[in-house]
Amino acid sequence: MASGQQWVLVEMVQAFYEAPAYHLILEGILILWIIRLLFSKTYKLQETNKLTEKEKEELIEEWQPDPLVPLVSKDHPSLSYDIVTGPPSHKIIINGKECINFASFNFLGLLDNDRVKQKALTSLKTYGVGTCGPRGFYGTFDVHLELESRLAKFMKTEEAIIYSYGFATIASAIPAYSKRGDIVFVDEAACFSIQKGLQASRSVIKYFKHNDMEDLDRLLKEQQLEDHKNPRKAKVTRRFIVVEGLYMNTADICPLPELVKMKYKYKVRIFLEESLSFGVLGEHGRGVTEHFGVNIDDIDLISANMENAIASIGGFCCGRSFVIDHQRLSGQGYCFSASLPPMLAAAAIEALDIMEEDPEIFTVLREKCTSVYHALQGTPGLKLVGVPLSPSLHLQLERSSGSRDTDQRTLRRIVDYCLEREVALTIARYLEKEERYLPPPTIRVLVTVEQTDEEIQKAVSCIKEAALAVIS
Amino acid sequence: MVRTSTMVLNGNLTVQMNQTILQNGKQRKNGHVNGEKRTNFPAAKGVSCRQYSPESFEQAPMYVAVLTYLGFGIVTLFGYFRDFLRAVGLEKCHLAQEREEQKEFVPMYQDFENFYTRNLYMRVRDNWNRPICSLPGPAFDLMERVSDDYNWTFRLTGKTIENVINMGSYNYLGFAENNEDFLKTVADKTLQYGVGVCSSRQEVGNLSSHEELERLVADFLGVESAMTFGMGFATNSMNIPALVSKGCLILSDELNHTSLILGARLSGATIRVFKHNNMHSLEKLLREAVCSGQPRTHRPWRKILIMVEGIYSMEGSVARLPEIVALKKKYKAYLYLDEAHSIGAVGPTGRGVTELFRLNPADVDVMMGTFTKSFGASGGYIAGNKELVNYLRSHSHCAVYATAMCPPVVEQIVRAMKCIMGVDGNTVGIQRIRQLAENTRYFRSRLKEMGFIIYGNDSSPVVPILLYMPGKVVAFSRAMLARKIGVVVVGFPATPITEARARFCLSAAHTRAMLDKVLHHLNEVGDDLCLKFSRRKISPRPSLFNETDFELDS
8 A cells, every 4th residue: 555655656756857847837837826816815906996095185185064054144034033021921022012912822821820930939949940960860859749740630640750841742752662663653744843753763654644534544554454464573563643632733633532443443552742732622621632531541641841831841741650650761851851940840830730720711711712713714815724722823824825935924024014013923933944744834823811802802803904914 | 003193293283192192092992091091181272281181091800890790690680580480470560561451552662671670770779869859959858768669669758868968969060059149030030920931932932031141151151152942951952953964974972962862863964973082083983984975975974073072971071172173173074062061160260171171162163051050050052153053043943843941040040150250240150160170179089099990080070980880889879878978870771881880970069078078978888888999009198188168158
């Protein structure tokens, strides 16, 4: 065996000697080539593509960013604000002119209420102004706990949680529950804070036509079909319907009983934004659930702010503890923001007291709303948008000129005309490029219990006069 | 590293800055320097580098990290065990349950989502959300609460624990006060205006007092113009989307506050994160961004916005502003500075980090801050040049959709700010700023002497003491409360898992006696619980502390 192997080796060496030189050279080159291929990098292309330091410097030198903000022209309609001197209560002084206030969300007139002021003052003397900390770090005051339990009691729910700013309430509440991959069905007319909450949640968002239950039904059915295709995914996809009680943008009421039926039919949870309806609708001001007589436990989460009817600052969510408690660790605006100044919470408690003591106030408000609603019908050139029960109505141009700017200016002229005659109104403001479904330009007409019948008469005739003068 | 120094040389940086950038080469995860001190040098042009503000992030011994993980491991195992017991019905579940009618719905929460809350947080949650029933001043009264079911529910006993020293509130300048003379104007405003506004700024919520406040803020900060908003959190989350949008790049410090992150996310801009206060990391990102443009399309970025905080509230570190300004100038980026914790609290006259580093406020494009902390009120501001503020007035989400700031709060801010500025010749404000600086220096150096590992800048009134292990965090907080000292402790997920800490916020209203009491107890508790992890040799106590104590008038 060994000798045989040796023989082969000898033969090889011999063959090596006998082979022609060109052959050996060729083989040698091939071997070297293989070695080179083995050790060289595969992608040489990129290397040549890489920028040299000098080129980088040039690029840096060359790059010109956009200005931080575009220049705003001096006559931009929303640049110069109307200046209000003095409290914006029943009477309001706008740009030096005292007017009857039809422009503030002070529905129950609690802004100017002495009891509320005194309560805030007492609180100020004990607690100072700021809380100097978030709820978790010594920013929970006895006043906050009291307000939370009072709100829960008022709304007849298990638990309530307060936020220090109205806008942040629903905007924080939605992303606390709805995460990436979950599905939210939302009304097209939903207000801006809902839109921001949805955006922060990164969920799949499906818009249905405003108050159109058939459209919602269609979307839910589509989703059901989708679920049948992928039952495993469907098992972990949470779904929510987000609606407003009384819509900020359209001044009408959501069809809550039908929504609740849908909820159980398709197993979707309902989040209800009641910033306008809380303290307005219902016999005791509990909002749209009371208005329709819907069991409040059927609504998974209700959120509202305390900046309209309550006339303080802040917002709250209420519902079952199973739902609400989750926000104490997951609501960003709750955990990471300083808590509500105690004096504002104290004022809200007093406002709740007043609402509980005298539910008559809601009847008065309803009557005023209805009378304003009926009186404003038939304003020349203007269409009244909303329902009779809504204290926040919109006046929209009957015939749009086609240009939003022109419409806006026309409406502004009407507002100015009324301001001259001591009736304060305001244009409803929107960020035109940010809104998902931009509402048409409108004048806001806000009804409060403080307005007397004569004042309402005066305002209505003033608006009609203005419309006649400006539009025709 | 050589490349780094050539990179910055044609910026207007000084040689010192190159050194600091080179030092960053030693940096480890989370931007913590191993071992020795990290040093900041201001690099502003024409300013002498007298200001010297060392920052330290000492690393704990190895065994600490091992024990910390072990601790978490044990409680997690126990958590699984108890979940098992609950599943088989041997242990009662105290959590609120879903209604019977909705059991068929897709579960509201995934089981694992709440594992941490259910099994770890529940055991220790008596250390947070402690309700108080007095002013959040230098000392406060806590409402005593007990739990009969291991923290699942709490019951208020109706008793109060009085005079607990408050080391948790952000009351830096002591403006959380209820002295009737000081609050007279605030009380007047309350009586005149009530507490709400019931409208947004763009509609009819723009009170003349808002405009007055905004002029004052601009004046205070030394910038052209300012705008104020009703909530500090919302100031960030609702204004950043107005400034940047798709096609823009945000470079954000990894430890930025949630409100900044939320604002960045809502804006639709691309977000990239750089290591905490790490200039090397920031420059690398900037350079890459400018050179390679947007991903996929390779179009150049429309603009680049660097977002940093003045003082980081969990770290106690101060943004390395001179270097950031130099970088932003070189790469033509814009700078968004969140001074929530630093405004009023640092700088010789309380003007924040720009003053601390003697920079021109005009070098910072967007100056943001809040009124919650140093001013003892609520709300926030954004200040800068006239174009910026005009744009925000017409395009800020806050101005259009959110209720304006309420008048008593406006008055509180005006009062506090005027006091700090010494408008009517008073010196109370400046005394408080000095007192805070003095307290900070005293407290920090005593802690170092005792052998605690503390993080952050020597001039930062936020003082985190590292406790590391989850068990110690809880024991520490309870032990301190038993000694009538209210502290804030934070752990995972607010901090990295191995870096749980207690955070002390100093206030000008703390007297030397209070601080001494706190330090005395800290020393004892530190020994009891073995919290003194530092391995540094501390030089004998320097003679910086003179015994003259600035007492506040209030």
